[in-house]
Amino acid sequence: MLSISNLQASIGDKEILRGLNLEVNPGEVHAIMGPNGAGKSTLASVLAGREDYDVTGGSVTFDGKDLLDMAPEERAAEGIFLAFQYPVEIPGVSTTNFLKTAMNEIRKYRGQDPLDAVQFLKLMKEKMKLVNIDQSLLSRSLNEGFSGGEKKRNEIFQMAMLEPKLAILDETDSGLDIDALRIVADGVNQLRSPERATIVVTHYQRLLDYIVPDFVHVLYKGRIVKSGPKELALELEEKGYDWIKAEAI
Amino acid sequence: MTPSYASYNEFKEQLLAAFRDNEERMNGERKSPLHQIRRTALKQFDQLGFPTIRHEEWKYSSVNGLLKQSFDLDETTTLTMEDLAPLEIPNLDGNIIYFVNGRYHAELSRLISPADQVQILSFAEAIKSDPELIDTHFARYANYQENAFTALNTALASDGIVIRVPANTTVEQPIILRFITDTRTKNITSQPRNLVLVGKNAEVMMAESYRTLGEGASFVNVVTEIVLERDARMQYYKVQNETEKAYHIGTTQVNQADNSHFYSATVTLNGNFVRNNLNIVLNGQQAEAFMYGLYMPNGRQHVDNHTLVDHAMPNSYSNELYKGILDDNSTGVFNGKIFVRPDAQKTNAYQSCKNVVLSSGATMNTKPQLEIFADDVKCSHGTTTGQLNDEALFYMRSRGIPKDEARTLLLYAFSQDVLSQIKIQPIREYLEKVVTQKLTK
Ligand SMILES: Nc1ncnc2c1ncn2[C@@H]1O[C@H](COP(=O)(O)OP(=O)(O)OP(=O)(O)O)[C@@H](O)[C@H]1O
Ligand SMILES: [Mg+2]
Numbered sequence: 082m083l084s085i086s087n088l089q090a091s092i093g094d095k096e097i098l099r100g101l102n103l104e105v106n107p108g109e110v111h112a113i114m115g116p117n118g119a120g121k122s123t124l125a126s127v128l129a130g131r132e133d134y135d136v137t138g139g140s141v142t143f144d145g146k147d148l149l150d151m152a153p154e155e156r157a158a159e160g161i162f163l164a165f166q167y168p169v170e171i172p173g174v175s176t177t178n179f180l181k182t183a184m185n186e187i188r189k190y191r192g193q194d195p196l197d198a199v200q201f202l203k204l205m206k207e208k209m210k211l212v213n214i215d216q217s218l219l220s221r222s223l224n225e226g227f228s229g230g231e232k233k234r235n236e237i238f239q240m241a242m243l244e245p246k247l248a249i250l251d252e253t254d255s256g257l258d259i260d261a262l263r264i265v266a267d268g269v270n271q272l273r274s275p276e277r278a279t280i281v282v283t284h285y286q287r288l289l290d291y292i293v294p295d296f297v298h299v300l301y302k303g304r305i306v307k308s309g310p311k312e313l314a315l316e317l318e319e320k321g322y323d324w325i326k327a328e329a330i
Numbered sequence: 331m332t333p334s335y336a337s338y339n340e341f342k343e344q345l346l347a348a349f350r351d352n353e354e355r356m357n358g359e360r361k362s363p364l365h366q367i368r369r370t371a372l373k374q375f376d377q378l379g380f381p382t383i384r385h386e387e388w389k390y391s392s393v394n395g396l397l398k399q400s401f402d403l404d405e406t407t408t409l410t411m412e413d414l415a416p417l418e419i420p421n422l423d424g425n426i427i428y429f430v431n432g433r434y435h436a437e438l439s440r441l442i443s444p445a446d447q448v449q450i451l452s453f454a455e456a457i458k459s460d461p462e463l464i465d466t467h468f469a470r471y472a473n474y475q476e477n478a479f480t481a482l483n484t485a486l487a488s489d490g491i492v493i494r495v496p497a498n499t500t501v502e503q504p505i506i507l508r509f510i511t512d513t514r515t516k517n518i519t520s521q522p523r524n525l526v527l528v529g530k531n532a533e534v535m536m537a538e539s540y541r542t543l544g545e546g547a548s549f550v551n552v553v554t555e556i557v558l559e560r561d562a563r564m565q566y567y568k569v570q571n572e573t574e575k576a577y578h579i580g581t582t583q584v585n586q587a588d589n590s591h592f593y594s595a596t597v598t599l600n601g602n603f604v605r606n607n608l609n610i611v612l613n614g615q616q617a618e619a620f621m622y623g624l625y626m627p628n629g630r631q632h633v634d635n636h637t638l639v640d641h642a643m644p645n646s647y648s649n650e651l652y653k654g655i656l657d658d659n660s661t662g663v664f665n666g667k668i669f670v671r672p673d674a675q676k677t678n679a680y681q682s683c684k685n686v687v688l689s690s691g692a693t694m695n696t697k698p699q700l701e702i703f704a705d706d707v708k709c710s711h712g713t714t715t716g717q718l719n720d721e722a723l724f725y726m727r728s729r730g731i732p733k734d735e736a737r738t739l740l741l742y743a744f745s746q747d748v749l750s751q752i753k754i755q756p757i758r759e760y761l762e763k764v765v766t767q768k769l770t771k
Contacts, residue, residue: 129728133720157730169725173743179726182739187730222743239729 160246266291371484405431432520513546588614627660
């Protein structure tokens with residue numbers, strides 16, 4: 082589904098991704114861990130199409146198409162979703178209005194008719210229950226004045242609404258209380274299916290108790306330096322990154 | 331003669347001559363107190379001349395472009411309802427009053443409010459039928475000593491509207507003044523003069539809308555004087571949607587008594603050169619003024635909003651929010667003066683001006699001016715000018731919203747802080763539509 086090969090990306094003079102490889106197949110959950118500043122969010126942003134980064138080498142294909150050639154909105158319409166580490170505040174635009182616009186733009190791209198108000202509301206009700214989010218939050222300006230946890234939950238709500246093929250969650254667990262963590266994890270697990278895949282960026286083994294990954298990767302200095310089964314996360318939790326850093330040299 | 335005014339100008343000479351011609355044709359009116367004021371104002375205009383950019387109040391707004399135009403001072407034209415069809419505001423209901431080239435147009439106008447709710451007269455009629463009223467209020471509020479354009483308007487004042495709302499009355503239907511400049515056959519200038527008197531505990535909604543027909547140049551120099559007696563409430567909207575050859579200079583002068591409330595929105599959508607002066611004197615305790623503004627120049631357009639709030643009495647409140655979206659090579663000016671007099675303790679005055687600049691060729695000049703002579707006051711002001719938020723754009727795009735769409739959505743939301751304040755629904759809806767069109771162009 083997603084095939085990243087020798088990906089290199091930089092910002093200004095600073096090289097951040099330095100030859101990164103990753104294969105994600107439908108149905109899989111991949112966890113990406115790694116020390117601060119390793120390039121995890123950069124990877125997520127490059128996959129979503131943020132234009133601040135220069136891709137200086139390598140390739141990324143998604144369902145056989147050249148992902149790097151697409152505008153961010155095309156990637157979304159192709160089924161990529163990024164839950165932001167720091168969701169952005171959009172003053173004056175309600176989550177409801179925002180999502181309705183997004184969904185119908187994606188539907189347009191796919192040649193589907195737009196959802197009417199009734200259909201949209203019905204879907205929203207359903208997904209609101211799933212992530213236990215309140216109507217009043219959704220009618221406020223998107224993320225504006227939301228608490229950290231509310232922002233994260235809103236990301237998962239949007240993901241549930243858009244039903245992406247590939248969801249990339251960038252530290253969605255940070256700042257969440259235990260209940261919210263479970264809700265977020267439930268939201269992700271509900272979406273798990275043989276056709277979909279998820280990349281979970283996290284610092285904590287805890288989330289992986291709820292969203293059990295098929296693979297765990299360690300990203301360090303812009304490369305994936307170690308991959309393993311879910312047990313690798315436990316080992317990292319116990320031992321930290323020093324041994325990996327040592328191995329990586 | 332101060333160097334900050336142009337000393338000689340053909341247009342000025344033409345206007346002075348027009349005054350003398352008018353005067354020749356007058357009979358009794360010539361001796362009226364009204365006309366004496368006009369004469370004083372003319373002298374003042376003659377002395378002041380048109381301002382140059384060396385004048386502090388006109389530093390960023392050069393009227394040279396205007397002075398290069400030539401205008402036909404004969405404003406007569408024939409206009410039918412069909413001609414106005416393209417300028418229609420859908421579903422608009424209320425007292426709709428048309429001025430064509432500055433002249434009240436009875437056939438096009440429609441007055442529906444009963445006379446016990448509101449008295450509406452053209453200025454020309456009022457001079458004849460109620461000279462006392464005119465003498466009591468005309469030019470008592472708007473300053474023609476220092477402002478050349480107000481002096482010019484005062485000197486040439488002959489038509490416009492006079493509105494009087496009796497005490498304890500709510501005017502149920504809004505009053506909409508539509509100023510149409512018909513430039514289809516010639517360049518037109520007009521000097522509309524309006525007077526609005528809102529009695530004790532009375533309430534009214536009013537809008538001024540400015541449109542141009544045709545390809546010629548227009549110059550509208552308008553003065554509106556508004557008096558709110560104690561406990562009066564007024565919604566006042568000024569909307570300009572003129573052409574690329576429209577010059578517009580306007581002053582709205584508001585005088586508020588105790589516990590009166592004034593809510594205004596000034597929306598500038600289109601015009602070559604637009605200067606809006608909104609001057610409010612809070613001349614009573616517990617008086618409150620809310621001022622909202624939205625301007626969206628593009629091309630080489632220039633929009634200048636000058637506001638002045640004069641807190642003259644204790645316990646008054648003012649709150650101001652102006653927002654600008656500037657594209658291409660347009661320029662914008664916001665100059666907001668807050669004046670708190672020594673007696674005006676417990677004043678609350680807030681001012682904010684926020685701008686989005688969409689192109690590197692566009693410029694915004696902001697200048698908040700606080701002059702505070704009382705010690706127990708709460709005042710704040712802030713101005714921001716920036717580009718469209720890239721983070722927000724990326725966030726929206728990453729959810730599937732195309733770039734242009736995302737941009738429009740963000741800017742539309744930005745404009746909503748102002749448009750949502752407009753309580754005459756058809757006007758708000760019309761503006762929302764035009765703003766959207768302008769953003770998607
Ligand atoms: N816009 C930018 N300008 C300059 N440097 C940047 C920029 N964005 C990222 N970087 C740098 O790139 C490196 C990788 O950042 P990134 O956010 O991808 O790390 P991360 O692995 O997500 O870290 P964390 O675990 O702290 O979230 C860091 O050193 C960061 O400072
Ligand atoms: Mg990160």
